[in-house]
Ligand code: C2E
Ligand code: CA
Ligand code: CA
């Protein structure tokens with residue numbers, strides 16, 4: 001994932017990384033400092049969810065939103081998820097953080113539905129560590145019992161790496177989620193064609209084309225053929241496709257030509273805070 005991390009760090013702009021300027025000079029020290037703060041993040045109410053709309057590429061109407069975790073810390077500033085999620089995975093904190101994300105996003109979606117906002121789906125990222133945790137399916141059941149959100153509106157995004165080996169336990173968990181009527185999207189799709197075999201063993205609803213490949217559309221033939229290959233394959237297998245990280249009109253035009261159904265990216269909308277996304281959904285702003 002190093003190239004992906006670099007891709008993001010190059011593109012996120014300077015303000016996302018402002019805390020680099022703090023007086024931390026070794027990577028280890030920086031990591032320890034972040035970990036220390038992470039342990040107290042819940043007490044300080046430091047987490048927030050942002051929501052980035054996804055759109056139908058033909059009609060331009062929103063089809064759903066992806067919940068994206070934000071961590072504001074008084075000392076560190078905005079720490080990007082690409083920095084703190086791997087640490088939370090290493091320390092095991094991801095299980096608690098992931099449960100908070102799931103509950104908060106489901107509650108929010110339920111509130112929006114109650115108020116009649118045209119929400120569409122709500123997509124929630126689940127880390128591989130969180131997914132393989134033995135209590136994961138039970139946690140999902142508990143939350144859906146507690147919050148009466150129709151599970152068909154919920155789409156969990158898992159990483160391609162998780163299904164790559166086709167492990168029995170992973171397939172079983174996926175099938176358990178499908179039985180609960182939860183939708184499954186494979187995030188960051190495109191780097192491992194070896195994961196294709198296990199797509200047949202479970203009922204995946206959606207492939208999200210990794211932004212690295214979407215970025216590659218402008219780069220040349222190889223990038224373009226990976227993207228059109230994924231779209232063709234998804235169509236063949238009755239899966240939706242979302243291209244993410246769409247930043248240019250050229251990319252959108254190529255995706256439209258290849259009949260990609262859905263898009264997500266700065267070209268259409270940035271991730272937004274709750275009040276911002278509410279205004280957005282109320283006005284049902286397409287592009
Ligand atoms: P992801 O799931 O692939 O999410 C998409 C990331 O791309 C988000 O970054 C989003 O803000 C960014 N993005 C959206 N459109 C564009 C675009 O047009 N150009 C570019 N360059 N970037 C775009 P974010 O919010 O910083 O999240 C980074 C990653 O952190 C996510 O990648 C996901 O892997 C992880 N993450 C975020 N929230 C959560 C969460 O609640 N739980 C877990 N487990 N992981 C999360
Ligand atoms: Ca995602
Ligand atoms: Ca992604």
Ligand code: CA
Pocket residue numbers: 188
């Ligand atoms: Ca990603």
